[in-house]
Each structure stands twice: as C-alpha cells, then as structure tokens.
Amino acid sequence: MTHVTDEVLAALALGDPDVDPADRQHAETCPLCSEEVAELASVHGLLREEAGMRGAHRVDPGPHVWQRILAATGDDVPAAQEPAAADGSTVEGPVEPVASGSSGPSDRPAVPSLAARRAGRQSRRSWWLAGTAAACLLIGVLVGRAVWAPGETSESVVATVPLTTLDASKQKEGTAELLGNQGSQGQELRIDTRPMSSGSGYVEVWLINTDGKRMVSLGVLSGTEATFPVPPDALAQGYTIVDLSREQYDDRPQHSGDSIMRGTLPV
Numbered sequence: 001m002t003h004v005t006d007e008v009l010a011a012l013a014l015g016d017p018d019v020d021p022a023d024r025q026h027a028e029t030c031p032l033c034s035e036e037v038a039e040l041a042s043v044h045g046l047l048r049e050e051a052g053m054r055g056a057h058r059v060d061p062g063p064h065v066w067q068r069i070l071a072a073t074g075d076d077v078p079a080a081q082e083p084a085a086a087d088g089s090t091v092e093g094p095v096e097p098v099a100s101g102s103s104g105p106s107d108r109p110a111v112p113s114l115a116a117r118r119a120g121r122q123s124r125r126s127w128w129l130a131g132t133a134a135a136c137l138l139i140g141v142l143v144g145r146a147v148w149a150p151g152e153t154s155e156s157v158v159a160t161v162p163l164t165t166l167d168a169s170k171q172k173e174g175t176a177e178l179l180g181n182q183g184s185q186g187q188e189l190r191i192d193t194r195p196m197s198s199g200s201g202y203v204e205v206w207l208i209n210t211d212g213k214r215m216v217s218l219g220v221l222s223g224t225e226a227t228f229p230v231p232p233d234a235l236a237q238g239y240t241i242v243d244l245s246r247e248q249y250d251d252r253p254q255h256s257g258d259s260i261m262r263g264t265l266p267v
Contacts, residue, residue, distance in 0.1 A: 003033050013040035155179040155188065161263040163193065163242065173261045176242045178235075179227070187230040189242065195224055196260060201248040206255060207234055208241035208262075215243070215255055240265040 004023045011019050012027055027033040156179070163174040174193030180186055191205055205228060208215040216239060218228035231239075242265060246258040
C-alpha cells in the first residue's frame with residue numbers, strides 16, 4: 001500500500017483545505033495515516049494552547065490592526081497628548097489633532113500612541129514565534145517518525161528469505177531481509193516473525209557458517225521485529241544461515257541447540 005507523503009499528513013493536521021481529495025480520502029480510511037494525522041493535530045493543538053493561540057487558526061483582521069500596521073511601517077510621529085478635563089482628570093479616548101486655522105477636527109486619523117505601536121509589534125512577534133515553533137515541532141515529529149518508525153527504512157532490500165521450522169513440515173514462521181548494497185559494508189538484517197514463545201528465557205538471532213560449526217550472535221529479538229547490523233565480511237566468509245534460538249539465562253554465550261526457525265541468505 002502506498003501512503004501519502006509526510007507533507008500531506010502535516011497539511012491535513014493543520015486543516016489545509018487545499019489537500020488533494022484522493023489523498024484526504026486515503027488518510028481518512030487508512031489506519032496508519034489517520035493515526036499519524038491525529039497525533040500531529042494533537043501536537044499542534046497542544047503547542048497552540050501553550051503559546052496562547054487559543055483562537056481560530058485563520059481570522060480576518062479588524063480595522064485597528066491595519067491602522068497599527070500603517071503606523072508601525074510609517075514615519076514615527078510623537079504620541080498625541082491626552083487633554084485634561086476641567087477637574088484635572090484625563091479625558092479618555094483618542095484625540096484628533098486640530099488643523100491650524102480650523103475650528104473643527106482634522107480629516108487626518110489619530111496616530112496610535114507609542115505604547116500601542118509597541119504592543120502591536122510584540123503581539124505580531126509572539127504570533128510569528130509561535131507559528132515558527134509549531135512548524136519546527138511538526139517537522140521534528142515527522143523526521144522522528146521517519147527515523148524511528150519500526151519496519152520502515154530507506155535502505156534497499158538486497159535479499160528476502162523465509163524463516164521456517166526445522167522439522168519436516170518446514171512451516172514458515174517469519175522472514176529475514178538483508179538491507180544495504182550487495183557486498184557493501186554496513187549491511188543490516190531485519191527479522192520479522194509471528195508471535196512466538198521464548199519459554200523461560202529469550203530469543204537470540206544468530207548467523208551460522210555453512211560449515212555448521214562457527215556462528216556469531218547478532219543480538220536478542222524482543223517482540224516480533226528487529227533490525228541488526230551484520231558484521232563486516234560475515235556473508236563473504238560463509239555466515240549465511242539465519243538462526244533464531246531459545247536461550248536460557250545461564251551465563252553461557254554458546255548456542256543452546258534449541259533452534260526455532262532458520263533461513264539461508266544467498267551468497
């Protein structure tokens with residue numbers, strides 16, 4: 001199944017109405033994609049709440065916002081003095097300057113005070129910082145998902161072999177995938193199996209040599225899926241048999257002899 005891109009998931013989490021209908025339908029019906037959208041939307045909502053962005057994501061600015069923008073981008077004008085009333089108290093409300101030689105108010109709009117302009121700048125700065133933080137956090141979540149999501153890798157699959165039981169039935173219980181470039185350093189082995197019982201111990205993953213005597217442990221398999229680094233030149237030296245065994249907590253590093261399943265990688 002081909003899933004939508006991380007950019008589409010982020011757009012859906014942000015409520016973008018311009019997302020392609022086909023991508024939107026896939027995200028709504030796909031359990032994996034819908035879960036990712038829900039997680040991103042939850043993170044975005046928490047960040048907006050933390051930053052005080054409790055209003056709607058898109059709002060139409062009022063006239064006072066444009067007045068502040070014009071005042072902030074124009075030449076600085078000294079703040080208008082507020083007149084005093086007859087009893088010495090300050091008159092509330094904006095003051096419209098009177099034009100010279102005129103008995104009535106000027107047609108020029110009142111200039112916002114310096115404090116108001118500073119408040120406007122701080123408000124815009126806070127929203128810009130909050131929006132930038134939200135974008136960075138969403139990108140971080142997407143990058144983390146791409147790096148740490150189990151079962152997902154950017155490496156090419158060199159070979160895939162079935163892991164079967166050792167009895168006559170040869171029942172398939174899992175798969176082993178060799179990742180990386182053929183014959184290159186830094187290859188990895190990804191194990192994916194059905195749920196199985198480890199008894200009173202644990203399950204260990206081995207590479208056994210074709211001579212049937214030498215072997216090297218790759219690590220412990222916790223759960224049903226894991227990826228292990230392959231030692232350099234191990235495959236070239238004949239360590240091509242993938243073996244999963246039940247081991248006991250007995251401080252013995254040797255193979256227990258209780259193999260669960262095996263598969264052979266191509267040379």
